[in-house]
Amino acid sequence: MEFFKAIKKVKLSNPVMLAGWPGVGNVGKIAVEYLIQQLKAERIAMLYSPYLPHEVLTSESGEITMLSNSFYYAKANTGSKSRDIILVTGDTQPMSPEGQYTINEEIVSRFIKLFKGSEVYTFAGYNDGQSINKRRIFVAATGKDMIKSLKKDNLAFESTAASIWGSAGLVVAFAKEYGIPGACIMAETNGTEFDAEAAKRILEFIEKRIGMHINMGDMQALVKETDKFARELAEQQKPEISFPDSIVKGNSKPTYIH
């Protein structure tokens, strides 16, 4: 019943997936939406699903869009050569085990079979209830080879026995089952609704890992805007799926119509 909609055909060379979804601190979502803007990524496909909430988003200009996951394409300059990137994000995450399993399996298998994808990184917030002064990065990966490879890059991170909820974990788990390397990059978050600082830490990590340059100039502005927006949201008790204007265009002030 999933409904995959190809929007633009692109020729890809072993692309890497960078993916994040709404979650704790919305860290993964902010990181990916920022990359979409900075890399001027273009949407090449959408995935609709019966497991996403039964509502549609409307833009200020009056256009309706079903909740979905989207695949974006960008080319990243990595010095001498460039790297094809598939950015993946969604409006929300399904609430049921069946929904999570089905959608995340579809995302990974489309990435591999349709886009010839060869590597997966997901972004998420991490909060174990302790102080986050150090803003550490935690990594969980498809296997020891990936952990070793990340350490070779002199990347600072820790691993821990834990449990990762939702798409950030399941997409890497499906990558493992389908035989491609992948890792879930988690930044310590304070748990506020929009933790752009944690997203920034993840972008710095992936920047080094991929060897691409990400312009961080707009990030501080984003931190300020998300802080302001988070305060406004708290006052109005708005639903979680709303997002700052600069992040998801046009869906900034959701009102629920029943």
Added chain:
Amino acid sequence: MEFFKAIKKVKLSNPVMLAGWPGVGNVGKIAVEYLIQQLKAERIAMLYSPYLPHEVLTSESGEITMLSNSFYYAKANTGSKSRDIILVTGDTQPMSPEGQYTINEEIVSRFIKLFKGSEVYTFAGYNDGQSINKRRIFVAATGKDMIKSLKKDNLAFESTAASIWGSAGLVVAFAKEYGIPGACIMAETNGTEFDAEAAKRILEFIEKRIGMHINMGDMQALVKETDKFARELAEQQKPEISFPDSIVKGNSKPTYIH
């Protein structure tokens, strides 16, 4: 597992769908049921679904009916020519994302493939918690072309970034995906159980849009009756799916039997 039941075969010429379901203020349901009566529409098909609540309705004469969505056919006089209309409504809306997705996809694809439908309008109430003195109309559509086309008709409405819950939004979203134009027409509602005033506003809008004449004579009576019924319901704490006699015949005084 959906169960589509054709009742009467009709020859249709590019029909337009006008659809509404129980929801906030029951605005969409009232508008469609009123059209079914005024246009003397006849039921041509029913759609049963495993996702609708597991109960059946009984009439005073003792006949059992499964909960369903129904397709009605009517011909609207639009001056020089007439327009084929498919009215769609349901006894209730499914509670699960899977149910909403499956039923609404089926409604739109049947409308297009079986009835050769070419255009979709859904009706709903809109309540953003603010004063509704102006009784504004909000529109969300399949695309900018539809918004432009409505404006050309000198129809007064607004658009806003929001989120529409349930069938009223999803049916238009599926119309968009299947490539036919459509819009969700929302009237500001006070949120009472039966807001016939909001339904009237929607009918005035669609009357102009389709170019057909709707006799509004019985509407004031309906407003009074629904008001009375709503008060009675409130006293008896009756379930939401009950409806005034003049709207859905025979199912007026539901009692729950377990």
Added chain:
Amino acid sequence: MEFFKAIKKVKLSNPVMLAGWPGVGNVGKIAVEYLIQQLKAERIAMLYSPYLPHEVLTSESGEITMLSNSFYYAKANTGSKSRDIILVTGDTQPMSPEGQYTINEEIVSRFIKLFKGSEVYTFAGYNDGQSINKRRIFVAATGKDMIKSLKKDNLAFESTAASIWGSAGLVVAFAKEYGIPGACIMAETNGTEFDAEAAKRILEFIEKRIGMHINMGDMQALVKETDKFARELAEQQKPEISFPDSIVKGNSKPTYIH
């Protein structure tokens, strides 16, 4: 995923289905279990389902049985000739709309296609919160013909606009869709856990309707036993699916093991 298990092959001639499930007052369940005993019916098939609760019943002798719906066969003496009867009941009812739709559709379609069934009666309790001094019978049927036919038999009953929850209503609704006559016979119940008096009223109704003789001798004993059992249950806060010894053999004192 449903799992139909044929136990014994029987040659049937236009059998009538008499069916009841656990529900308000357990009226339908008591009536059918009593008929199974009195008519010495034998189990000819079972229907397992992924939608029934994930537990199994154990008997005192230590045998495990999955929760199920069962089909029993009996021959009823109706004076000059005899009538083939299929008795249907279940250990419990599924909690989800999908489960109810799927199981009840399967019960009716197996009855028609496999057993050549021609008529359906379901039994249930009815409680509208008012006095039940009159212990009235309510009937909801597949159509006006059935109502008319019941009235010709001088059977005393009423009909009312209402809503019937669960299998008792859905089985008759599916019978209607599949084109065989059927009715849901409801007796006013006081809502206690086991209302054998209401079950007795239903048996008297169906006795006249089918023209068969039901020995009511054990019923008063049952009323006493169920009363005693209900009091014991209330004291021990036992789960709803438990049943008196004389009704479902061997599953009398359920203990939940997790």
Added chain:
Amino acid sequence: MEFFKAIKKVKLSNPVMLAGWPGVGNVGKIAVEYLIQQLKAERIAMLYSPYLPHEVLTSESGEITMLSNSFYYAKANTGSKSRDIILVTGDTQPMSPEGQYTINEEIVSRFIKLFKGSEVYTFAGYNDGQSINKRRIFVAATGKDMIKSLKKDNLAFESTAASIWGSAGLVVAFAKEYGIPGACIMAETNGTEFDAEAAKRILEFIEKRIGMHINMGDMQALVKETDKFARELAEQQKPEISFPDSIVKGNSKPTYIH
């Protein structure tokens, strides 16, 4: 949608299944994990499912694993000859009836069709709210033959009319439907999070039944460790799926990341 992953091919001769899952007192899980260690069993297959919770486990070394059920293989010395054993356990149990039915049916049918399995024993805790001084063993089986056969072995146990929740009951129920003998062995538990004493009682029972030798030396240490762990868990309000280090390696200190 289930995803069965064969890890190692083994040649089996009428293997017996010994299985247990997290549940009351985690009795079944502890017993099976202890056997996996003592018999140096090796994992030969995994079963993923859309019905298990949407989270992944990470090890301290940073590797991700999807929640699953696993099949392990071991050879047990039973004196003159040896017996092939398939040990089955899972990280958790699905919450929905559909999930339980689907996963347990798959486990039993794989065991029979793929591994030529001929006999099934599941382990579980039993708590009827009464004193557990006697630490009795309760057995529920596929049929009277199995009960008789167990009694011939001079095994001390009781049977009772009850209801068994989840995999421990359903796996035996499916074994019955698929025509192989099986039994659910339940030990009275005090209901603490990790009741190793009850697990020990079950292992003593199955040791006699299979005629194999199980080294119980590490069990007392396990009792102490689980007691300590349970106290720590209680303090930290950790989720149920966490397990002591010596039982499931590497997933000892779960932290939830959302």
